[in-house]
Amino acid sequence: MTRPHDFGFDDTAQILKDTARRLLQDHCAPEALHRLAAASSEPARATECVWDEALWRKMIDLGWTAVAVPERYGGFGMGLVAIAGLAEELGRAAVPSPLVATLCATYVAAACDSEAARRLLRRIAAGLSVSLATTDRRGSWAPEDTDVAVDEAGALRGTAWFVQDARKVGALIVKAKSPRGVGLYLVEVDAAGLTIVPDAILDLTRDQAHVELRGVADVQVLAEPGDGARALVAAEPAILTIVAADMVGAAEWQLQTTAEYARTRVQFERPIGFFQAVKHPLVDMMVQIDGARSLVYDAACAFDHEPEAAEVCARMAKAAASDAASYCSGRSVQLHGGIGFTWECFIHLWFKRQKHNEVLYGDGAHQRARLADRLIGRIGETA
Amino acid sequence: MTTPSPSESSEQAAFRAHCKAWLAGNLPPRPRFRLPLGPLEIATVEQLEYLCNWQRAAHAAGLVGCDYPREHGGGGLRDCQWIANHELKAAGAPFFPNIVGLGMAAPTIFHHGTEAQKRRLLPPLFSAEEIWCQGFSEPGAGSDLANVQAYAERDGERWIVNGHKVWTTLAHFATWMILLCRTDRARKYEGMTYFVAPIRDGIGRGVAIRPLVKMTGELGFNEVFFEDYSIADDLRLDEVGRGWSVAMTTLLHERGAGPLVTPSSGGGVGDDGETTLGAAGLVELARRSYRNGRPASDDPRLRDAIVQLLIRQRAFAQNERRAAVPALVDHPLRLPLQHKLTLSELLQDTARLACEIEGMAASLHQTDPNAPAGGRWPHAYMNSYGFTIAAGSNEVQRNILGERVLGLAKSK
Known part of the structure; x- marks a missing residue:
């Protein structure tokens, strides 16, 4: 397949992105977000799930859970390039919502070949939110690793870790192993035997939990044992690209907010942006963001048009975005000086979201190690 | 990995096909001598001749100056130079030697020159018959370029230039120099004027070129001294006192940010046949x-x-x-x-x-x-x-x- 020079970013993608920008400016401006998500600085806040459910209903009404669902299952069937544009806006606004989790789950469901998966896609298009319960306690992203097993009666037992926005979603895609291999199972969050245990986390713009499954029998098989890993591998480039796009959007907010501060904060009778010790790191933030942003659209376009290149491009995008997020987060606090170190300054919300996304699905070093195996060869097998 | 957009115009698609076909049969054989890493490192006459012959052939085939008007030696096409560059790179073609001419002088002359200047100067620039160099930097005007002190004094229909330019890449091979001079010492940014100077003709008549040795031990760039060097007023680009604004056009293109795409910018093959x-x-x-x-x-x-x-x-x-x-x-x-x-x-x-x-x-x-x-x-x-x-x-x-x-x- 050919890869369009313009990434395939068309008018529809533009409209989706513009609509997202406007809605989130109106309903999730930084002041409003801070009032909502940072109302409390007490340690107990770390386990709370704080979000604007009315805004979430607006997002559903605008069809945002349907954008990535193929048209034949009631969705809009947009390309990943358009979804990346939307995810950039979610990161720019740092909006607490289960949308990123649901978009990631959508690509997993779309990679499963079963009637249950097709039913799930129709429900997502209609507004169901879903998250992935596919990570083990050691934080492994490997497709075969899980602490959940299918017992003799066909029920799920074990614990899934690091489940994103678990208390906002209606259902979970659980990865579980059995003698025939790894399968994927849809579980409603109110299923008997399932307990969502909140994690205390730093990021104020999401919630995270581990999910205990004590003989959960009410499940639908999305991918049969032995077929789950394949579906996860197929969806992984899209997942990495979406999280990278969120980080790029958030990093752009960090850049613009810090540049605005450097234009207005006066010390030594000059705006501090006059000083090259401030100016040059701001430019380096921009350079890192732009490289990562171009790689995000490159990865999205590869997923849409050249699947065999998708994994390499997506890992490059996630690595570049993770590193840009790390750099921009550090500089956004440092260049704000003392005020940047306080709870009342808005930038810690983005800082914490970025630190969370940096490690989610593997940080830059992890992605590069995987790329090195692929592009250089495994250690001991290269020379 | 990138392939042309389906939105490519029919002119562009036809041009791409032409580039592919021509390059398939017309790449020059590898020379028996070592090629420099890039145009800034050209050191010998045989290297220069090999690369100039290549640029001349590519220009004759329409791959150089594609987006400039035909009457100025260009191809008269729209938005096609990047396609030629892409195909040159893909074919592993050598780079073009007239880098200062193509990347800096041509867009500046195009935007600021008179019709007569464009017709005289651009065709031999594209064909590499005339090599160009840049006379901007001076010992006291590096990062602070607007501090240039080389002074041009009006003398009827001519200008008399005195001063000292440095880091002048390709000056020893060049026919022409783009030259930024001060014409008013009282004003910094508004006190400069931009000329195109026929420096080869001036050697021994007010122009002296002295090579500088780089840390690599190689030659490649020079100092140029002007002593009562006389140039005609019809070699001035744009108005007297507009030199800084003309120089910004040059610098924008030098840094790859100008509106006119430079032929084969940076993707060509140098020594070892590896891309730079x-x-x-x-x-x-x-x-x-x-x-x-x-x-x-x-x-x-x-x-x-x-x-x-x-x-x-x-x-x-x-x-x-x-x-x-x-x-x-x-x-x-x-x-x-x-x-x-x-x-x-x-x-x-x-x-x-x-x-x-x-x-x-x-x-x-x-x-x-x-x-x-x-x-x-x-x-x-x-x-x-x-x-x-x-x-x-x-x-x-x-x-x-x-x-x-x-x-x-x-x-x-």
């Missing part, structure tokens, strides 16, 4: 290299560093791609003004890492028979500082980006 942007070659180098007695490609830290550069290399290419998609660009100068900064640092870090991969063997000079890759990497690493310093040092580039794109207070 050799990050992909690092993988092969690491597979072949032993370092501290072990394969370099097994060293986890080097593996990480190699992949970081592969990512930056791809990001650079994808920035170029995204710069052409207005919907994905926030500020029109944001990506173009990063071009020189990111490319020069990418090349420098690539060369530095290659030396690290080579380990002890990176100590070997180009002339040593045991030097890996012909000793090109330590050599390229030293030369890379030419690019991070030239065309406005990268410190100045960061000032420009911070001021023009982020709106920060001017550092001067």
Whole structure:
């Protein structure tokens, strides 16, 4: 397949992105977000799930859970390039919502070949939110690793870790192993035997939990044992690209907010942006963001048009975005000086979201190690 | 990996086909002598002649100056030069030697010259019959370019120039120089005027050229001294006192940010037949290299560093791609003004890492028979500082980006 020079970013993608920008400016401006998500600085806040459910209903009404669902299952069937544009806006606004989790789950469901998966896609298009319960306690992203097993009666037992926005979603895609291999199972969050245990986390713009499954029998098989890993591998480039796009959007907010501060904060009778010790790191933030942003659209376009290149491009995008997020987060606090170190300054919300996304699905070093195996060869097998 | 957009015009599609067909049968044979790493390193007459013959042939085939009008020696096409560049790179073609002419003089003459100047100067520039050099920097005007002191004094229909220019790449081969002079000592930015000077004709008549030896031991750039050098007023570009604004057109194109695409900017093949942007070659180098007695490609830290550069290399290419998609660009100068900064640092870090991969063997000079890759990497690493310093040092580039794109207070 050919890869369009313009990434395939068309008018529809533009409209989706513009609509997202406007809605989130109106309903999730930084002041409003801070009032909502940072109302409390007490340690107990770390386990709370704080979000604007009315805004979430607006997002559903605008069809945002349907954008990535193929048209034949009631969705809009947009390309990943358009979804990346939307995810950039979610990161720019740092909006607490289960949308990123649901978009990631959508690509997993779309990679499963079963009637249950097709039913799930129709429900997502209609507004169901879903998250992935596919990570083990050691934080492994490997497709075969899980602490959940299918017992003799066909029920799920074990614990899934690091489940994103678990208390906002209606259902979970659980990865579980059995003698025939790894399968994927849809579980409603109110299923008997399932307990969502909140994690205390730093990021104020999401919630995270581990999910205990004590003989959960009410499940639908999305991918049969032995077929789950394949579906996860197929969806992984899209997942990495979406999280990278969120980080790029958030990093752009960090850049613009810090540049605005450097234009207005006066010390030594000059705006501090006059000083090259401030100016040059701001430019380096921009350079890192732009490289990562171009790689995000490159990865999205590869997923849409050249699947065999998708994994390499997506890992490059996630690595570049993770590193840009790390750099921009550090500089956004440092260049704000003392005020940047306080709870009342808005930038810690983005800082914490970025630190969370940096490690989610593997940080830059992890992605590069995987790329090195692929592009250089495994250690001991290269020379 | 990038293929043409389905939205490519029929003119563009036909031109791409023409480029492919012509390049398939007309690449010059590899010379028996060593080619320089890039146009800034051309040192010998035989290198220059080989590369000028190639540029002349490519111009005759329509691959140089594609987007300029036919009456100015161009191809009369629209938005086609990038296609020629893409195909030249894909074919592994040599670079074009008239880099100052193509990248800086041509767009400046096109935007600021008279019709007569364009008709006289552009055709032999595109065909490499006349080589160009740049007379901007001076001993006291480096990063602070507007401090130029070379003085042109009006003398009827002529100007008398006195002064001293430095870092003048290709001056010893050049017929023409783009020359920035002060014409009013009372005003800094409004006191400059821009000329095109026939410096070869001036040698011995007020022009003296002295080669400078680079840290690599190579020649390539020069000092140029003017002493009562007389040039005609019809070789002035634009109005008296407009020199700084004309120079900005030159610099915008030098840094890859101007509206006119430069033929074969930076993708051509130099010595060893490897592209000058050799990050992909690092993988092969690491597979072949032993370092501290072990394969370099097994060293986890080097593996990480190699992949970081592969990512930056791809990001650079994808920035170029995204710069052409207005919907994905926030500020029109944001990506173009990063071009020189990111490319020069990418090349420098690539060369530095290659030396690290080579380990002890990176100590070997180009002339040593045991030097890996012909000793090109330590050599390229030293030369890379030419690019991070030239065309406005990268410190100045960061000032420009911070001021023009982020709106920060001017550092001067």
